[in-house]
Amino acid sequence: MHTHDEDLTRQVMDHLRHRMALPEPPLGRPGDHAELGVALKGAIGAGPRPASEVLRTYAEDIEPAVISCDHPAFLAFIPGAPTKAAALFDMIVSGSSLHGVSWLEASGAIAAENQVLRLFADLAGLPEGAGGCFVSGGSAGNLSALVVARDTGRRRLGLTGHAPVRIAVSDQVHSSVGNTLRILGIDALVIPTEDHRLTGEAVRIALAAAEHDGGAPVVAVVATAGTTNAGILDDLAGVAAQARARDLWFHVDAAYGGGGLFVPELRARMAGIEHADSLVIDPHKWMFAPFDCGALLYRDPRLAQAVHTQDASYLDAIHGDGAGADDLEWNPSDYAYHLTRRPRGLPLWFSLAVHGTDAYRDAVARGVRLAQYTARLAERTDGLELLREPELSVVLIRRTGWQPRDYYAWSKRLLAAGTAFVTPTVWEGETVVRLAFLHPGLTEETVEGILDSLHTEDAAH
Numbered sequence: 001m002h003t004h005d006e007d008l009t010r011q012v013m014d015h016l017r018h019r020m021a022l023p024e025p026p027l028g029r030p031g032d033h034a035e036l037g038v039a040l041k042g043a044i045g046a047g048p049r050p051a052s053e054v055l056r057t058y059a060e061d062i063e064p065a066v067i068s069c070d071h072p073a074f075l076a077f078i079p080g081a082p083t084k085a086a087a088l089f090d091m092i093v094s095g096s097s098l099h100g101v102s103w104l105e106a107s108g109a110i111a112a113e114n115q116v117l118r119l120f121a122d123l124a125g126l127p128e129g130a131g132g133c134f135v136s137g138g139s140a141g142n143l144s145a146l147v148v149a150r151d152t153g154r155r156r157l158g159l160t161g162h163a164p165v166r167i168a169v170s171d172q173v174h175s176s177v178g179n180t181l182r183i184l185g186i187d188a189l190v191i192p193t194e195d196h197r198l199t200g201e202a203v204r205i206a207l208a209a210a211e212h213d214g215g216a217p218v219v220a221v222v223a224t225a226g227t228t229n230a231g232i233l234d235d236l237a238g239v240a241a242q243a244r245a246r247d248l249w250f251h252v253d254a255a256y257g258g259g260g261l262f263v264p265e266l267r268a269r270m271a272g273i274e275h276a277d278s279l280v281i282d283p284h285k286w287m288f289a290p291f292d293c294g295a296l297l298y299r300d301p302r303l304a305q306a307v308h309t310q311d312a313s314y315l316d317a318i319h320g321d322g323a324g325a326d327d328l329e330w331n332p333s334d335y336a337y338h339l340t341r342r343p344r345g346l347p348l349w350f351s352l353a354v355h356g357t358d359a360y361r362d363a364v365a366r367g368v369r370l371a372q373y374t375a376r377l378a379e380r381t382d383g384l385e386l387l388r389e390p391e392l393s394v395v396l397i398r399r400t401g402w403q404p405r406d407y408y409a410w411s412k413r414l415l416a417a418g419t420a421f422v423t424p425t426v427w428e429g430e431t432v433v434r435l436a437f438l439h440p441g442l443t444e445e446t447v448e449g450i451l452d453s454l455h456t457e458d459a460a461h
């Protein structure tokens with residue numbers, strides 16, 4: 001199993017080369033449970049099978065039952081559209097078994113990953129000492145950061161390791177932050193938003209009230225730079241000022257919106273992000289990295305190290321020779337809850353180096369322009385209503401007179417026709433169309449086709 005097999009290599013590479021050479025991948029479809037069961041029956045047995053046969057099962061039965069996130073007309077959720085350079089380099093990371101846990105094992109890979117993190121820190125305006133690591137995504141980043149926020153907060157207040165504390169979040173915060181707080185056993189102080197946006201003033205009022213509500217002390221405030229549902233930027237500067245004034249940890253979830261840091265106009269609207277004590281960006285979203293790639297940065301990484309460094313005798317070797325680890329040796333395992341990890345920042349490093357940051361700025365700006373184009377088109381089209389001016393690259397549209405099942409039936413028809421993958425969302429209690437733009441290769445014509453089908457198709461009965 002561990003000797004080079006030229007034939008196996010060629011077959012796998014050919015499959016990949018074919019897919020990567022397509023102008024756009026097939027959109028794909030959800031698989032049928034029974035059909036997949038039949039296709040996979042007996043795939044794994046006690047003895048060997050020809051790789052060509054197994055690869056055929058993948059190509060004919062498995063791959064078509066996966067919707068292609070990298071199709072330009074994948075507009076549901078948040079798409080993923082890796083650059084070719086990043087996607088190809090991911091093969092090297094996997095194929096070379098790069099293990100990015102410690103400086104001892106993977107200093108080269110970690111130095112390159114840290115170069116990318118430094119670039120993000122510079123774009124965000126974080127100080128020289130900032131640093132962190134790449135994790136699997138926004139959920140892992142939010143969890144790892146808020147553990148540090150919790151423990152640092154307890155220490156600042158002179159509380160014991162189990163003392164109850166609260167973390168302030170908006171009523172629009174991402175579900176992964178809600179999950180994080182549940183996992184950590186922390187109550188949320190939920191702050192109401194104004195037009196879905198968390199403001200400094202709302203934080204001020206909520207924190208003042210929280211001092212007298214009999215609840216646990218608040219140790220951190222979470223703001224969002226780009227809500228997933230609608231792409232709304234919180235008042236980061238205002239929220240940061242309130243957190244600073246009370247010496248609270250300020251966490252910014254820019255999992256989706258972080259790509260906007262490349263675009264000067266968007267960066268300007270994220271003013272205040274430079275005050276973050278911890279910052280999460282998902283390059284597998286709007287920075288065109290392959291899954292799974294989340295970036296986690298701390299203003300003061302030593303605070304994270306104090307919380308996350310794992311203590312086990314077999315790990316002593318990665319923490320220096322006992323005479324005090326060299327400050328320049330950076331162990332990504334010290335900055336999140338993980339230990340074993342692939343250096344998943346490397347594909348992005350390669351692509352950024354190959355293409356340069358201007359290309360990233362332009363690709364992100366293209367998503368914003370597509371959103372603007374769609375918004376203007378929706379305004380001009382009878383039967384369609386733009387629900388809110390897009391701030392980033394998400395557009396919400398109402399089809400006059402449609403019920404939820406009409407939206408879902410339309411979404412199914414678009415997918416079945418191989419046109420686009422668009423899923424409805426709920427906005428202010430109402431089911432509506434949500435389009436998330438990301439792939440720079442999507443054309444205006446495809447957008448027109450999608451809005452046209454929305455406008456001309458009748459409600460389902």
Ligand SMILES: *Cc1c(COP(=O)(O)O)cnc(C)c1O
Nearest residue numbers: 137138139140174176228255256
């Ligand atoms: C996507 C997203 C997350 C979760 O990130 P994953 O990479 O899916 O774990 C968290 N916060 C926001 C704002 C997001 O858009």
